[in-house]
Amino acid sequence: MLSKEIRRYFPILNQEINGxxxxxxxxxxxxxxxxQVIDAIKKYYEFDNSNVHRGVHTLGNRATEGYEGAREKVRKFINAKSTKEIIFTRGTTTSINTVARSYGLANVKEGDEIVITHMEHHSNIIPWQQLAKETGATLKYIDLEEDGTLSLEKVRATITDKTKIVSIVYVSNVLGTMNPIKEITQIAHEHGAIMVVDGAQAAPHLKLDVQNLDCDFLAFSGHKMCGPTGIGVLYGKQALLEEMEPIEFGGEMIDFVGLYESTWKELPWKFEGGTPIIAGAIGLGAAIDFLEEIGLEEIEKHEHELAALAMDKMSTIEGLTIYGPKDPSKRAGIVTFNLDDVHPHDVATVLDMNGIAVRAGHHCAQPLMKWLQCNSTARASFYIYNTEEDIDQLVAGLRTAKEYFSDVF
Structure with missing residues (x-):
């Protein structure tokens, strides 16, 4: 596993919660x-704070270099061909909505199909629901296997020549399932459809290569990968982005403005209307530097080991159900679970009393909760700063919760 020394870079972890x-x-x-990320943002505001692409003064030039330098870091991070294919957005949600509103409205019509799965986050469901309503297209779902994985046979059975868009999460935020995106992309392309990938849970944990995956669009957020909140990325193949119209209009994205007509800047700036998220982009660039120094392969290995350890130890607790693939190699560092007869919010509250922070609720995945036949779950999700001791604390906390509510009821 990764060295515990990594924890020293995260000042927030050096505190006590409820003793x-x-x-x-x-x-x-x-x-x-x-x-490293906190300092990069602080440095920008203390020494380089200025708008980008506008001034000729020193601060403006430094800010622009930092902002566009971050774009190049993102390009390398996902192995895109050009920085023209890297659009900065507010996050995964905005990125997917941009594809739905710009590409979708221009290319999807009545009778066409949009294909997604039951394991999608709401941000990869609602934009396609709205697009289907507005265009008369049909929204179709690929059925999941019993363990929460996708079979390529069902993928092939669902995608047809009527399918125009396939949009699937790379890593489920609930099940931890790692989907065969490259193979699904190939199937989509065989039917003339484009492939959109929700990479929110993948970008922080896996080595991404958009040229190898051959996906048409990829969306992810900075805040899940050690970066600041409010910054995200939309990758799109240049040929597709060139044909798409922007969905936000104003400063920064224009070339010429007349009284009645305007023209747009070239890629990537035609999709970045208004003053961009400068500090956020610089912080994301610093986060990428940090992750690449550790190594994405090492991060993925570390999380697989933590997930395997957690599943092994948690399975010894009677009445605890773990959702998703049973094989740790098929899932990322996410373990979602329920304790019999104990509401997930109550489980999370007892864990918090012991200083342990987990998620409880529907995780912005209500269709998946329905598929799982429950209203909500608790979720432990791991990252580079988590250790074997954290797993032991979680298991001890779960035993405390079980004992507490057994006494209550």
Missing amino acids: HPLVYLDSGATSQKPV
């Missing part, structure tokens, strides 16, 4: 930030 050392197991919601 106990903080055990943070909610990185699936948002990751903690290392000092």
